[in-house]
Amino acid sequence: MVGALDRKLVRDLGRIWAQTLAIALVLGCGIMMLVGAQATEQTLRDTQAAWYERHRFADVFTGVSRAPASVVSDIAALDGVAQAEGRISFGAMLDLDGMEEPATAQVLSLPQRPGLNLPLVQRGRLPAPDATSEVALNEPFAEAHGLFPGARFRAVLNGQLRELEVTGWVLSPEFVYTMAPGALLPDDRRFGLIWMPETSASAVMDMGSAVNQISLRLSRGADERAVIDAVDRMLDPWGGTGAYGRDRQSSHAFLESELQQLGVMAAFLPPIFLLVAAFLVNMVLGRLIALERAQIGLLKAIGYSAREIGWHYLKLALAIGVLGWAAGAGFGWWIAEAMIGLYADFFRFPFLIRSQGTGALWMGAALAAVTVLLGAGRAVWAALRLPPAEAMQPPAPPGFSRGPADRLLAWMQFRQTTMMIFRSILRWPARAAITLIGVSASVAVLVMSYFIFDSVDALSDTLFSQANRQHMTLTLADARPESAVRDAHALPGVTRAEGAFAMPVRLVNGHVARLSALQGHFPDATLTQLVDDAGRVITPPEDGLVIPETLAAALGVSPGEHLRVEMLAPPRRVLELPVRAVIQQGLGQEVHIAAPALFAAMETAPQVNTIHLSVREDQIPALHAAIKTTPAIAGLSDWSDLRRQFDATLAENLLAMVSIYTLIGALIAVGVVYNAARIQVAERSYELATLRVMGFSRLQVGYVLVGEMMLLTLIALPLGWVMGYGLAQGLVTTMSTDVIQLPFHISRRTFGFATLVVLVAALGAALLVRRRLDRVDLATALKARE
C-alpha cells in the first residue's frame, strides 16, 4: 500500500523530471568517473598482482659486465634474498621480410629450469634447451610480423648473421609494457624480445657459464635497500651497473605511473561534480518547498509530524541521488570497459581479473547520499520550521528596496528589461552565486581537461622540434672512438652526423643514491640540444652537472653543492662534481655534462656510443640496408617516424577524449543554467506574461530570462579560467611521476574553447527553457496568483 505522501512524491518527481534528470546527470558524471577510474585501476592492479605472483616477477634487477655463475649463488645466499637467477642478455639487429628498415630486439637467455620472470607460452612451445637456432618471441612482436611457430627470420647476433626459427609466442611479467631502450613509445613492429636457450645464447656471446643480468626475489620482510647495497658491493668487481627495484624496472614503472594517474583522476574531478550536484539539489528543492508552502502548512494542520514531512522531502532528494548513482555506476562500468580496452593496446596481460570497483560503488553511493542530503538539508529545515498557520499564507512579495547598487544602475541608464536582470541578481544573490559557481566549475573542468593536450603539445614540440632535430639515432653496440662519427657520415644519404656519449652512473649524496645516466654534450652539436620545459636551450657549463629538478629533489642537492658520481661502466671511476644548474625536464631522469669535462674526468680520448644523423629522404632505403649489415650498430631510432607515431597515438584518442570531456564539462553548465532558468520561469511567469501583454515581443521577454543567465555565465567565465588554471596546476603536480613530468602549459586556445563550449551550453539550456514562456497562456497567467 503506497501512502498518499509517497504518491505525491512520485508525481512531484514526474513533474520536475527534466530538472531531476539534469541534477542526476551531473551527480552521475561524478560517480561515473569515480567508479570508472577505480574499476579500471582495480582491474589493472588485481591483474598485475596475479600475473606477477603466478609468473614469479623478480623484485630486484641488475646488469653486470660479466659475472661467473658462482656469484649468482653468492647473491642467492645473501640475507633477505629468496632466489636469484642469472641470464645473458644482448641486443640484436633483425632483418625481417616485408620490412625495409631494420628491427631491433633484446635477446634473453632462457635457463633450463627458469625460476624467475617465467614466460607464459601463448602459442607453440618454448625452444628446446639444446636447439641452437630455436627461439620464442614476445607475442605482440610476433603478431605484428605474422611470425607463427615454424617461421624463420634473420638476425645479426654479436656480429654474425644467423637464421632463427620461431617455436612459440610468449608473454612475460617483465614486459607488460615493452619499450626499446631509449625509445619514447612502445613499437611492437620495430622492437621485439627473443628468448633463446641458455646454451646457444652463451655460445653467441662467448660467455661460458657467466651471466650479464641477474634478477632476484626477496624473502618476506626483506629490506630492499639493504639487499641492493649488498648486491652492488658484491658485483662491483664484475662490472655491476647498479641494482634497482621494481620501481625502476621500465615495464613496471610505466604501469605504475599510469595507475597513479588513474588514481589522481578519480580523486580530482568527482568532487567538483558532487559539489555542483549538491548546489543544484538545494536550488531545486528550495524552490519546490517554497512552492509547496501552503501544502506543508496543510499537512501540519491535519496532523503530519515535522519528521514525516521532512522525510518526505529527503526521500525526493534521495531519489535524485539513487538515479544519479545508478546512471553513474552503469556508465562507470562502460567507461572502465573502454579504458581497459584502450590500455590493452599498451599493456599486455595474458588474462584480466575484472573488478567491478565494488569499493567505488559503495563509496559512490555514500557520496551520492551525502551530496543530495547536504543539498536538501537547508531547504527541508526551513520547511520544518514554518508554523502551519503562517505556512498556509502566501509568501510575502519579494521586498525590493533601494541600495547603493541602484544609484549606480540608475546612473548607467539601462533599459527597464535590463534593470530587471540586474535587480533579480541583486535580490537573490545566493541563487545567483550558485549559478555563478556552477558555471565557473564547468569552465574550470573544461580548462583542466583540455590543458592536457596543450601540455602534451608542448612536450612534443620540445622533444621533436627543439631537443631532437635529427632524422635518426644509431645506438652503437659499444663505445667507439670519435672516428666512428666519420664512418657514419660515410653511410648512404647521411648529410650530417654527430656523436653523443652516455654512461650509466650512480649519483650519491650522503646516504641517498639514485641510478641515472650521465649524458655528455659535445660543444659543436646542432642536431640535438638540451632544452628545458620552457623551451630554453641549456648549454652545460665547462665543468659540473646540469640535473633535472625531480632528481635534485630526490637527492636533496641544490646548485653549488657537490654530488658523488660513480661510473657504472668502464673506466668505473668515482668523481665529485659540482651541480651547476637544476632544470625542468619533461622526460627522463638523465644528468648532463659537457663532453670535454666528462672525458677529462674519465682520462680517455673522446668516445661516442650514439650517433645522430641528418639524412636525405630518397636515400633512406639504402641507408637502412647498410645499417642492417653493420654489426657495430645495435639499434636505430627513426625520429620522424617516432613523431608520426606520437601524433597518431594522440590523434587516435583526441577526438574521443575531447568529445567526452566536452560532454561532461558542458553537462555542468547545462544542469546549472537549466535549473536556474526553470526556477526563474516558474517564479516569474506571471511577471514575464505581463510584459507580453503590454506588447513586448517574445524576443524582448526572452531577453529578460536568457539575458540574466548569460550575464551570470559571462561573470562566471573569468572565475572559471582562474579555477581551471589552479586545478590544472594541481593536476600537473600530482600526476607527475618519475617516468614523465608534464610541462605546465595552457594555451589561449584551451581557454577559448572552454569558453565557447560553456557559452553554447548555457545559451542552449536557457533557450530551451525560454520556449516554455511561449506556452504560458497570457489570459490565465494574469489571473492566477501563486
Place this chain on the structure above:
Amino acid sequence: MSQAPAPPVFRARGVTRVYRTGTVAVWALRGVDLDLAERELVVLLGASGSGKSTLVNILGGLDLPSEGRVFFRDRELTRASDRDLTLFRRDHVGFVFQFYNLVPSLTARENVALVTEIARNPMRPEEALERVGLSGRMDHFPAELSGGEQQRVAIARAIAKRPDVLLCDEPTGALDSATGVQVLAALHEVNRELGTATVLITHNAAIRKIAHRVIVLADGVVKSDTVNTTRIAPEQVSW
C-alpha cells in the same frame, strides 16, 4: 445609443469562444455583438463565469475567438498574426488588472518607463504618475506601496503610451471601498481628459453609474446594453 454617433473603436460580431479541455467544452461566449465608440467609458457587468474577461481578452488581442470577427477601427484582429497582435497591444491598448501586475523588481517610475521605452508616442513616466497622483512615490518599489497606490501605478503604466483603449479587468476587485474610489477617479479622469475609450469589467453593480453605457453579460451572451442618462462622479460611488 442617443449620443452623436462616433466611428467605433471596436466592432465585434458573433464572437464565440469555446474552451476545450479533453472531452469537456466550455462555452465562454456565445455570439456576442459589441461596438465601442471613441471616448466612451463602458462598464461590463456580470457574474463570475459570464464571459466578461474572455471578451476583454479578445478585444485586447490576448485571445482569439473560436468564431466571429473583431475589428479594431478598420483592422481585423481575428486575422492578425501573433506578431501583429503584439504590436497592436504595444501601440494601442492599455491594460489594468485586478492584481496590478507590476514588476516587483522595478520602482513605480521604472514600471511606467518599461512601457514608455517601447511605445511610439509616450508621455514621460513622471507625467503619467502625476496624473494618477503619485508624484511623491515615484522611486518606491511595489512592495513599498499600498494596494491602491500599486493599482494607480498600473493605471499610469497603462496610459503612459497614450493608448486608444484602456481595458480594465476588475481594477478595484482587490481594494477596499475608499481606495477603490481613488482608482475609479483616476480612470474617470483619464477618460475625460485624454478621451481614451475605456472598458471596465466589474461584478460590482455600484460602479455602473460612472459609465456612459452599461453592458450586462450572462452565460456568454449580452443580456442588456443600457446607456446611462445621468452619470455620477466616482467620488459619489460607495460599496
